[in-house]
Amino acid sequence: MRLPRPSRHPASIRTRLILLVLAVWVPAVAGLALQARSTYVQQERLARDSVRQVADNLNSAIEAELDKRRVLAQALAVTRAVRERDFAKFDEQARQAAAGTRATVILVDRTQQYVYTGLPERRRVQRLPGAPFVTGGPQVFFVPQGPISGRPAIALYVPEASRDPPEFNIGVPFPPDDVQAIVDRQATPAGGVSSVIDREQRVMARSRDPARWLGVTASYTPLRELANRGGSGFLETLTLDGVASLTYVARRNAYGWHAVVALPMATLRRTAERLTLQAVAVSGVLLLIGLVLAMLSARWISQPVLQLKSAAADLGREQVPPVLRSGVGELDDVSAALHAAGVRIQQTERVLEARVAEAVQAAEVAQAKLFEARKHEAIGRLTGGVAHDFNNLLQTISMGLQVVQRTVHEGSHSRALGAALSACGKAADLVRQMLAFGRPHALLPRPVSLEDLLLHSRELTAKAAGERIRLVAQVAPGTPPVLADPTQLELALLNLVFNARDAMPQGGTVAIEATGVAASDTMQPALVRIDVVDEGLGMDAPTLARVFEPYFTTKAPGVGTGLGLPQVQAFAKLSDGDVRIESVVGRGTRVSLFLPAAIDGAAVREPAAAPRPRPDRLLHVLMAEDDVLVGSVVPAALEREGHRVTLCRSADEARALLESGARFDVLFTDVVMPGSLTGLDLVAWCREHLPDLPALVATGYSVDQPDVRVRVVRKPYGVDDLLAALHAAVSGAPTSLPA
Incomplete structure (x- = not known):
């Protein structure tokens, strides 16, 4: 094998380094060119993404702004004022609902405008021919010239909710400036333009020359076709200014509007030129650095x-x-x-x-x-x-x-x-x-004497304590009455006695002590402190920290629910008081309940039993009661007093009887009833169709709250209570019945 002969003129190290630099530089230049191309493509993609993001954000912001008007209009569309055609009441409610906003409210039918909160006083205005009126879902309309203000306006209309087809529309007009403000807040790409077009492809707001283009229809046909289809995507268009641009049309929002963002094509070309110059500059720098480095x-x-x-x-x-x-x-x-x-x-x-x-x-x-x-x-x-x-x-x-x-x-x-x-x-x-x-429900506080309360509940409390528990009570002399709901107070004391009993499985003494507390000790008006003290097992610190958590209990499954102390705490807080616990393991527990004292320590007097008024004439009573047992005894009791009773098993049956023309002196109905109507619905129907028929409502328990104008008697009621309530209903006098 022949070896190659060495060259007669071998290249110097510097030459070789230069050649090496050139050999590296040429691919580097090619790589820079490819990188520049890749970077340009990436920049274009980023620009597209930026334009798309701006359009989508603008679309969402516009839809949210229109949603505010829709919510306001729909809330007013279900009011009683609309159902009863009480225009003055609707005007008052609309002004209250729109207070603090730039929005106004109008109430219109197909020919007239009845309410417009943009005016200081309500007055009717004849509507222009072809004025918008909707019968389906919410719609937004552009009005080039408002009938009163004379300025362009945008209005969102919804139909009234109580009638189909609707006779009235509730509208929320607002100036295009509100939409323009949203566009102005958006970060439009440099050199670009952001626009909002309605379902008719008219410009509602624009980041450049908004006053010039407000209400003008988009001129580019492919853009209008895309918007009509409800589609979205990029188009190469000419803007209204005549600028060739890469335009993105956002997807149609819930009201048929589109956000449109255009980026001039010249901006993208400048990016390509800039990247090319950067690649050339970098390649030159690399060559220079390579030549310098070759010398080192x-x-x-x-x-x-x-x-x-x-x-x-x-x-x-x-x-x-x-x-x-x-x-x-x-x-x-x-x-x-x-x-x-x-x-x-x-x-x-x-x-x-x-x-x-x-x-x-x-x-x-x-x-x-x-x-x-x-x-x-x-x-x-x-x-x-x-x-x-x-x-x-x-x-x-x-x-x-x-x-x-x-x-x-x-x-x-x-x-x-x-x-x-x-x-x-x-x-x-x-x-x-x-x-x-x-x-939970509202408390009914009144002055309560602790001596009377403990004496009254002695039998119940002793039974709760059990045979192995010795129960003692001591109220300090001069202790004022407490201002609290007596039923809730008795329930709280029972819960505390239950806990004390369970803490002493071998028996012991439970003491209930009460005394007044000076105002300076608590930074509050004078309080009454009620202590329930036991000699039981006591609690450690971790247990004491969790005693007020609902459902937390140290008792065996099936023995305790963990709801006693949370009820006591809730009662104390709702009564403007407080509760504290001190406990030592092996030495017992003291629960201190602080409740406000009655003002001036006023003496507690049970209200004198006022004579029950009885009907001064025999009545014909229409009674609606679905409970078979109640329906078997109450009519008999009333008939024994000489009154006539017609019993219906449902509110629907009672209404049908009244619609047939039957006449009665008073309606007596239960609240919870089978069928399509409740007792309260029946009373409301009578108030509208038979306003002269007095009504009395009985309830054992219902989540529906009766109208304050409806007389109510609580089950179980007595014969005298019922007769008094019927007399009050017939005579129109106020009634005061046991709760």
Whole structure:
């Protein structure tokens, strides 16, 4: 094998380095050209993405702005004022609803405008021929010249909700300036133009010369065709200014409007020219650097490259590479970029970890709250259903006993009937306590004497404590009455006695102590402190920290629910008071309930039993009651007093009877009824069609709240209570019945 002969004129090291630089530089130039092309494509893609993002954001902002008007219009469309054609009331409600905004409200039919809140006073205005009127969903219209203001306006119309087909529209007109303000807030790409067009492709707002183009229809046919189809995408168009542009049409929003963003093609061409010049400049710099580096030693050249390689490896290992100071600007710039990228990666990881942790925690909290809400809702539904049915049973029992009592002479039987009626009253109190616990409601505070309350509830409290518990009560002399709901206060004391009893399985003493607290001790008006003290097992610090959590209990399954102390705390807070707990393991627990004292310590007097007014004439009563037992005793009791009763098993049956022309002196109906109407619906129907027919409503329990003008009697009611309520309903006098 022959070896090649060495050249007679071997190239010098400098020449070889220069050739090497050129050999590297030529591919580098080609690579720069490709990179420039790739960068241009990427820049164009980024520009498209930016234009698309601006258009989508603008579209969403416009839709949200129109949604505000739609919500306002739909809220007014369901008001009673619209249903009853009370234009003055609608004007008042509309002005209140639009207060604090630039929006106005109009109420129109096909020919006239009845309300316009943009005027200081309401007046009717004849509508122009062809004025908008909608019968379906919400629609937005552009009015070049408003009938009153004379200026361009945009109006969102919705039909009234109570009639089909509708006779009235509720409109929310607003100036185009509101839409223009949204466009002005958007970050339109440099040199570009943002526009908003309606379903007729008319310009509603524009980032450039908005006043000139307001209401002008888009001139480019492909754009109009795309908008008519409800599509979206990029088009090469001529803007209204005659500028060749890359235009993006956003997808039609819920009101048929589009956001349009145009970026001049010249801007994209300038980007290509700039990238080409940058590539040429970089290639020249690289050639110059290569020639200079060729004059230096290989080691001086290679060392910074090796350091840069090490920095890149650090970045690959998710470490922050150091900033190099090699003296070669490009390498140092790349090093700084690698260092910054490493810092950003670490920061991003920390932020991502923190956000994931926050999201997990928020999800756990939301799930726990949802679980608690469902448990509370289940308790409320259970107590409400039980209360309704149980009150109907109590109504039947108590009314039957009262009817029998009126026929029995004084003696052993009358005492037994009295005891049975008293038991019915206590059962009704227990139902009210169960309702107060199962569903939150407004308290009825009044001055309550603690001595009288403890004496009245002694038998119930002693039974709650049990045989092994010694119950003592002491009210300090001069202790003022408390201002609280007596039923809730008695329930709170029962819960505290239950807890004290359960804390002493071997028996012991439970003390109830009450005393006044000076105002200076609590920074509040004078309070009354009620302590429930036991000698039980006590609680440690972790348990004490959780005692007010709903459903937290240390008792065995099936023994406790964990709802006693939360009820006490809720009652105290709603009564403008507080509750505190002190406990020592092995030594017992003291629960202190602070409640406001009655003003000036006013003496507590039970209201004197006022004589019950009775009807001064015999009545013909239309009674609507679906409960068979109640319907069997109440009519008999009324007929025994000489009145006539016509019983209907549903509100629908009662309405049909009234529609047939039957005449009655008074309507007496239950709230919860089968069929399409409730008792309250029947009363409302009578108020509209038979306004002279007085009404009385009975309820054992209902989530529907009666109108304040409807007289209500609570089950179980007595014969005298019912007669008094009927008299008050017929005479129009105010009624005061037991709650």
